[in-house]
Amino acid sequence: MKDINKYRGIIPAFYACYAPDGSISTEGVKALTRHLIAKGVKGVYVGGSSGECIYQHPDERKAVLEAVMSEAKGKITVIAHVACNNTADSVELAAHAEKCGVDAIASIPPIYFHLPNYAIADYWNAMSAAAPNTEFIIYNIPQLAGTALTMPLLNEMLKNPNVIAVKNSSMPTQDIQMFKDAGIQARGADGFAVFNGPDEQFVSGRVMGADGGIGGTYAVMPELFLKMNELIEKGDIPAARDIQYKADRIIYKMCEAHGNLYAVMKEILRRMYGLELGGVRAPLPGLIPEDEPIVAEAQKMIEDAVAAL
């Protein structure tokens, strides 16, 4: 049986790292990887929403993954999101990710056209066949993808022995239980993982049975999510919930900016740690001068919450 322990914990979604001219900064990628390893995270999720994957060329995505692996290989779990919306490019990234030695590949469903389940299964299985020795994680994020993971589709995908987990970013925590149940039925109690997606309800997702979390805001405040996870493992839900409330207020504050959430978080990492990760790629809106007090306030909220741990 496969070992899902490497997925049990806090796995930040990796941010796109740019040089001042807007090209990929592999130096930034390496620095962010080292930073997150030093913080004690379980792994990283590379090239997902937070990695601005839909705005990057497949060659850029390969360069990012190679830079991550140069720092992370053998130290933490690495999950590479490889979906490109067309099958050929996704298959190419899947094969590349296996060559790099990642722990798992992951994919959203095809976006824009709403395809039937059999077409989505073909798309995912084509990627998985290109990385036959690598585990496969289904990424369910219906509010952005426009397509939700259904039970018939999950059960079809469970026929593929590489399918090891669902990263669930839908809002009902009930979905975690449904996916987990189906996975356990097919793979046994320790054979299938579900990740909590919405950071704002990490504690409830874990209580509902998520094995760990993959989240877009973890990288800017990993201490808070690591502590919540530790408290949940000890069964101290009230203490975990207190931190969850603080994290949620920080997320709401960061979302007040005109600039995109990812731009805010990269700017906070620059201010707190000198990490030069650049801005966000158009059409995502960048920060404007009026965002300054929001960034400063969110940074202070993070520092205060971490100091209170």
Ligand SMILES: CC(=O)N[C@H](C=O)[C@@H](O)[C@H](O)[C@H](O)CO
């Ligand atoms: C919709 C979306 O992007 N969800 C992410 C992944 O599940 C979350 O990690 C969010 O980035 C996070 O919860 C902040 O809203």
Ligand SMILES: CC(=O)C(=O)O
């Ligand atoms: C947030 C997240 O999980 C992603 O970057 O896809």
